[in-house]
Amino acid sequence: MTDPVVMIISMVMLGQILLSVPILLSRAMKSVIFLPLAIFLLANSTIALVPIVNAQFPDLSQLYSAIVFPTLFLLCPCLWFYIEGITAEKPWKLNKKQTLHFVLFWPALIVGVMIMFLPKDMYTDIFINDIDVVAPLAIVTAIGLLVMMMLWLGQCVYIAFRIIYRLVDYRKQLKNVFSNHDDKSLNWMNWLLFIAISTWLFSLVTVFSSNLFDNFLFNIRTDSLLSLLLVWSLAHFGLQQKPVFTDYSESESVDIAAQNTEAPKNEDVTVRSPPMKYQRSALDNEQSNRIADKINNIMSKETLYLDSNLSLQKLANHLAISPNYISQTLNETLCTNFFDFINKWRIEAAKPKILANKDSVLTIALEVGFNARSSFYKAFKQETGQTPSEFRKQDSSH
Incomplete structure (x- = not known):
């Protein structure tokens, strides 16, 4: 049975996203930098629906798991694109080179397809009952999940460092251009980065602790609450923030x-x-x-x-x-x-x-x-x- 607290947090997160995404998409018609943020929030809404789908539509949980897994690999690239866009010195645009950031999405999509085609009883044993299954397809799927989650963690660490260096350079550049930059320093991103890293780590540790050690080292409520804080921060500040240099x-x-x-x-x-x-x-x-x-x-x-x-x-x-x-x-x-x-x-x-x-x-x-x-x-x-x-x-x- 799904934790009611997690259900409530998921519903609040979903409501925040449904209110913010239409506004961001309308702004993306004029400035493409709002598009990555809209996709990031939509990906989070997909993830936030997991406990609701599992509780209300259990027959769809396997299909939904297959959809959610590759969605995880949209989060880091979209967050990076958004931060790159609002700190850009020239109007930011999407280009073919940036598709390299989605390199992990395609193998994750393959793993998602493997999850979808698992026999129903095998899926239940692995993902719900947490029972070891020795069937070849189950073993390959489990290994694929483990490898992709490790790669996802590596991508998160890489993006986090890139964001930190980006913000350091951005704040140095502010001092070359503005005499006051209290409202331009993007200090809220320090808080956002802390929440994002914490959320990613909690998500990863929760997965490993539940599947490898048969218990939860970290409460899933904490993971859900961190996700809510991340989404709220991005939605709240993202709707207010404009690209500083291009606007200037x-x-x-x-x-x-x-x-x-x-x-x-x-x-x-x-x-x-x-x-x-x-x-x-x-x-x-x-x-x-x-x-x-x-x-x-x-x-x-x-x-x-x-x-x-x-x-x-x-x-x-x-x-x-x-x-x-x-x-x-x-x-x-x-x-x-x-x-x-x-x-x-x-x-x-x-x-x-x-x-x-x-x-x-x-x-x-x-x-x-x-x-x-x-x-x-x-x-x-x-x-x-x-x-x-x-x-x-x-x-x-x-």
Whole structure:
């Protein structure tokens, strides 16, 4: 008999998916990055139906098991495609090369067919009664299941590492483009990744503990609850999240050549979107030093850093200089990135306000261009080695 708690969790998960997938599919008509997330959730809905099918339609359980097994091998590729898409520096598209991620799906499909063609009594003995069966087809199917589950675990580990490295690179790139990125860091993905890894491990351990050791080392309720958290997190945040770089490029792209500000001689003033690559740059040291002077002068005179939404593109538009050249100047001449450079100016502007002690730290943070108290504290500590209150106390003691 199916655990009623597992049934309830499965129904809640299914409801969440049925509410989210139609919205994602409609958005996929405009941006294909929502399609992998929709497929991921649909695959989870297929898996979530297992206890319901087993309880309400036992005659269909064998056929459904044959369908569900290859569905597992859609999860990792689709999750990777979604994360790759929303962190992409250019509009993400599906291509033939990406079909390699589904290489395990086809042998899993063969194993699924083998499950479907098992004699009914043999299927019952293996998957329901957990009785050893020595028939050749049963042995081959059991070995196929074991091998594919091990490969699935390996794929999960591989995808998890790829996602981690992807997020690290993505967050580094944010600092080259935005002066505030609290709402762009995708920190919710850290939580998502933890849940995904936990879910995959619990699923695998549950299978092995039940089939190899005749008992459950891990409660299936825990596995179901983790799956629900994973689906809820992806559905909730996925519906809100937009691709940061492509959205930024489309909303802020301006024809700099049409502006009147004079660009440095021989500079290519065409705006180009990230990433910033300098290997073939024609920018020399003299031009770079001149750009550095312009950036510092405009910060000093026009206090652009007070704009909490200041981005590399906005600064490039204001100076009529290629954002590639500005980024290269910041990285190579001023030995910093856009994020740290702007925040340094903001911290310098905040220091006299902190010493004056007339406003709260949050008020000061917002006045100088930060979006949150926490990001201000972090930047202030990084720049001065002290918190704002420690900085104020040290000055008063002198």
